[in-house]
């Protein structure tokens with residue numbers, strides 16, 4: 001079966017809007033509603049966060065949503081249960097994002113198998129280093145046609161970016177600045193130089209920019225240097241607080257109707 | 259069998275560097291340069307001189323008549339409590355600050371539990387004229403307040419961490435986040451033998467002066483370099499790593515690591531990682547980790563802030579799994595009693611962490627001619643409030 005992320009980029013390679021949310025937040029059983037509503041309102045890609053107790057790459061917003069999700073009782077087992085029939089309802093590419101330890105405890109092979117049964121297209125595991133992926137996990141991921149997405153940052157050397165480009169299927173996740181998630185936007189000279197440097201490398205992989213993208217303006221700006229952008233913390237903040245989750249998701253997505 | 263790390267930072271199946279890409283540049287730089295730097299002559303000379311003239315090394319190896327009498331064997335205390343700043347932590351911070359300077363870093367961050375590592379870091383930063391920010395769990399800020407005051411006096415900024423269990427694990431998370439946000443000018447001085455490669459090996463090397471001295475001192479005192487037992491407490495494992503280091507590959511030396519059992523290993527309020535943990539990944543390395551079946555890290559508990567951590571360094575995970583090390587645990591109460599005993603029999607008030615190592619003396623059958631070295635990793639000044647509270651409740 002073709003990977004939906006690959007198919008997406010064949011159909012559309014500009015202005016890709018990818019949304020991250022933490023599974024089990026704000027309520028334990030909001031997962032399917034959030035996914036369906038996001039698709040309905042034009043999200044091109046959805047990243048479903050698997051909460052972890054110690055999310056070191058995340059800023060305060062995702063830390064809090066992860067903590068709440070775990071308190072609500074979210075686990076990888078439960079998430080797979082919730083997503084069991086998701087492919088009857090949506091066709092948007094789905095990516096699971098989370099830290100290595102819970103995935104390891106679930107069992108890597110078992111995890112990949114489950115993903116493939118359900119129709120998950122990719123994973124983002126920030127603390128799974130490239131080298132370990134290459135030597136230990138790549139073959140398993142490929143068996144289950146899962147794209148593992150790698151991050152690059154302003155610190156990543158050209159040589160390493162080339163290597164990541166070779167190993168990537170799906171896309172490259174460009175972290176917009178040296179920061180944890182939810183950083184305040186500040187598109188400065190340095191950042192633009194970084195975006196332009198990467199743009200000029202003519203990589204084979206598509207690129208999405210994430211971290212610090214919060215509204216249509218920052219989204220558009222990121223899109224001018226890449227194939228699209230990823231919104232996480234700003235979306236979580238938007239679905240926090242009173243009101244139906246479906247309404248809050250719709251409200252947020254309306255900002256991106258162009 | 260070699261119990262040191264290999265060149266990729268693995269001790270058996272434990273160790274490695276499981277870090278987000280945002281840390282790659284810094285970790286890669288450290289991995290590629292740490293051996294060259296710390297093995298260079300100029301570094302070695304400077305490190306040695308500072309250990310001697312600034313930290314006050316060598317720390318004495320003191321023969322304890324009264325403990326020896328009590329346990330019917332020969333007990334020596336390695337007096338890391340007499341170091342400048344009151345614990346073994348200064349050995350590592352002196353090494354790392356010299357390294358940071360050579361890497362051109364201008365801003366230092368650290369995590370701390372008991373505050374000993376925070377004080378030791380603030381101390382070397384003051385001397386080096388570098389900005390210093392110490393992350394400390396809010397619970398620990400409260401229970402180790404003398405050390406918080408010291409760090410402030412030394413010019414460091416102490417940031418109380420409010421997430422999770424508000425202890426050492428959470429302070430470490432926050433320090434890692436700081437480094438991710440400040441990759442260029444900042445060096446992270448990790449305080450224990452944990453973290454991604456090369457930290458466990460680097461910290462162990464800086465602490466290895468403890469066992470190097472034990473060998474020389476024993477040789478001078480009893481004519482042989484190797485004891486029968488070396489006993490040390492384990493939080494993340496730096497004082498134990500340093501005490502064991504030069505004995506790792508000498509099977510005649512029994513290496514005893516003592517973890518904090520808290521209120522009891524099976525009470526749900528414990529930090530005895532080898533008994534309660536499984537292989538897992540936290541703070542950048544694969545080691546033993548207290549966690550749920552779903553892979554969420556379990557909040558540990560110990561009365562001792564320095565041992566209140568849900569993991570152990572990869573060297574120790576390997577010593578445990580290969581049975582090269584013997585892992586014991588001591589409860590809060592056993593540690594408090596051991597601290598009181600040493601205070602009243604030897605006039606030495608140990609840190610609560612070190613008291614766990616002393617408590618293990620009750621759990622081992624020694625032979626009369628055994629030579630036993632207990633590492634007294636620190637002094638108890640910082641724990642006076644906890645001690646007093648305990649003695650009020652038992653009296």
Ligand SMILES: Cc1ncc(COP(=O)(O)O)c(C=O)c1O
Pocket residue numbers: 345346371372373374375449450451491492493494495496497498563564565609611612635636637
């Ligand atoms: C005096 C003392 N001993 C031991 C420890 C535990 O750390 P480690 O296991 O790294 O030696 C600490 C930590 O704060 C400490 O202050």
